[in-house]
Amino acid sequence: MIKISYIIDNLEIGGAQVHLERLVNGLSAGGDYDIEIISLGCVSEAIRKGIPVEIQIVYMKMGSTREPIFYGTFFQLVRHLKRRCPDIVHTYLNTSNVFGVAAALIASTGRVITSRRDMGQFRTGRIGVMERFLSRRFAARVFCVCKAVGERTRKTEEIPDDKIRVLLNGVDTVRFNPRNKYTFEGPLTFGMVAKMDRVEKGHREMIEAAAWASIRSPEKTVFKLAGDGPLRKALEELASRIGASGCVRFLGEQGNIDSFLDGVDVLIVPSYSEGISNALLEAMAKGIPVIATGVDGNLETVQDGQNGILVPARDPRAIGEAILKYANDPGLAETHGRNGRRRAEEHFSMKRMIEAYRLEYRSLAMEV
Numbered sequence: 001m002i003k004i005s006y007i008i009d010n011l012e013i014g015g016a017q018v019h020l021e022r023l024v025n026g027l028s029a030g031g032d033y034d035i036e037i038i039s040l041g042c043v044s045e046a047i048r049k050g051i052p053v054e055i056q057i058v059y060m061k062m063g064s065t066r067e068p069i070f071y072g073t074f075f076q077l078v079r080h081l082k083r084r085c086p087d088i089v090h091t092y093l094n095t096s097n098v099f100g101v102a103a104a105l106i107a108s109t110g111r112v113i114t115s116r117r118d119m120g121q122f123r124t125g126r127i128g129v130m131e132r133f134l135s136r137r138f139a140a141r142v143f144c145v146c147k148a149v150g151e152r153t154r155k156t157e158e159i160p161d162d163k164i165r166v167l168l169n170g171v172d173t174v175r176f177n178p179r180n181k182y183t184f185e186g187p188l189t190f191g192m193v194a195k196m197d198r199v200e201k202g203h204r205e206m207i208e209a210a211a212w213a214s215i216r217s218p219e220k221t222v223f224k225l226a227g228d229g230p231l232r233k234a235l236e237e238l239a240s241r242i243g244a245s246g247c248v249r250f251l252g253e254q255g256n257i258d259s260f261l262d263g264v265d266v267l268i269v270p271s272y273s274e275g276i277s278n279a280l281l282e283a284m285a286k287g288i289p290v291i292a293t294g295v296d297g298n299l300e301t302v303q304d305g306q307n308g309i310l311v312p313a314r315d316p317r318a319i320g321e322a323i324l325k326y327a328n329d330p331g332l333a334e335t336h337g338r339n340g341r342r343r344a345e346e347h348f349s350m351k352r353m354i355e356a357y358r359l360e361y362r363s364l365a366m367e368v
Contacts, residue, residue: 002365003034005086005109007077007100009093010041011048011057013253014195016092016117018278019169021050026354028052033361036084038077040095046255062095074099081107087365090143091115094127101134111140111364116149119273119296120156121200132157140364143167145275146297165360168300170353171281173345176258178287178337184265184330189222190291190323191264193257193279194271196229202270202293202313203235209270209319211244213327216320220327223247224264226254261286266326266333272313274298284344289336291322301348307340 006024011017020037027033035055040062048057058080062073081089081103087110091100097114104112114135123131135142135157142163144150150166153159190210194201203225210223225235225248232250239245254260257279261267267283269292276297283290284301290308292298304310309325311318326333 001032001034002361003086004088004090005036005038005084007038007091007096009095011039011043013044013046015278017047020092021047023357024051024055026350028055077103078106081109086110088361094123094131098127098130098134101138105138112138113141113143114139116142116144116153118275119149119152121273135159141165145169146300148296149275167356168348169276169278169281170350171285171344171348172350173285176282176285178341184333187220187222188265188327189224189263190266190268191224192268193226195227196231196235200272202272205270205314205316205319206268207239207244207248208316209323210248211242212316212320213323214247217324217327221323224249224251226251226260228253257282261288264288266291270319281344281348284340287337287341289333289340291319307336307343
């Protein structure tokens, strides 16, 4: 049995956290792994409920390096890893990629894996420098969520090729399945799923595109935003200011994305940069076409004109034109939806993702 300790910055609802929840569910089903998750920040009840009861979740509030609690928590983490002595320590997100790795080194654990889930645009200078150094010098592997992230990691962080592995996200194509047999009635509903915490997510562009499209085709379009965060009030004010409050609905955080997608005909992913969007894969699996910015991992999931429409980042007009293209031709949405479902099954299944991680973990465990 392979003993794995995952260390992650927090277990709030987010892309990396949802991915980890699904990964440990898949691994634990085989009975070959002794798994724990160490969260250095808040633990969402929704994420906690999704993790099998036999997997221990260890909460350690680390805080900032400027706070006295940080040092106590760091050495608590070192002691915990020394007692558990895992075969593999796998870290997720920036803080864990630094201090989780450092704790594993001091504790003299087994092999260390760090993760890259985005293009690195949100890392601070100091954290970024430390993350690059520790991964380059001490990590046995660096798992990247898509080819674009892998290439960026290779070039900008100078991580050796033999350490980098590209392991794509997967989606449960049994749970997420077409809910309407690709039929469309009445106005098309366009949805977006993203935490409202960064302008780079593209909420502003989505709202401006909705306003532009609804003026030209008010009877054919409805818009829903799933997510919450510190930018929500400003986004609601923007919608009111530009006349979009009547067509854009702010639904807040949705614990069940499956149910949200049941009420969506087309998903919009307007982010300026993207690894592999879980919501995008889930939409594909449900036979929902996608309007996405032509950046990074989106280029690896969406085939323009096949299972969706790619548009330039930061371009509300281009998003609006894509919205009208679907609104005026539901048959196109049906065709793209069918193609997306097929692509999800063939290239992004959960079974495929779990097996890729199993192979990497087994390979590393043999090296311990």
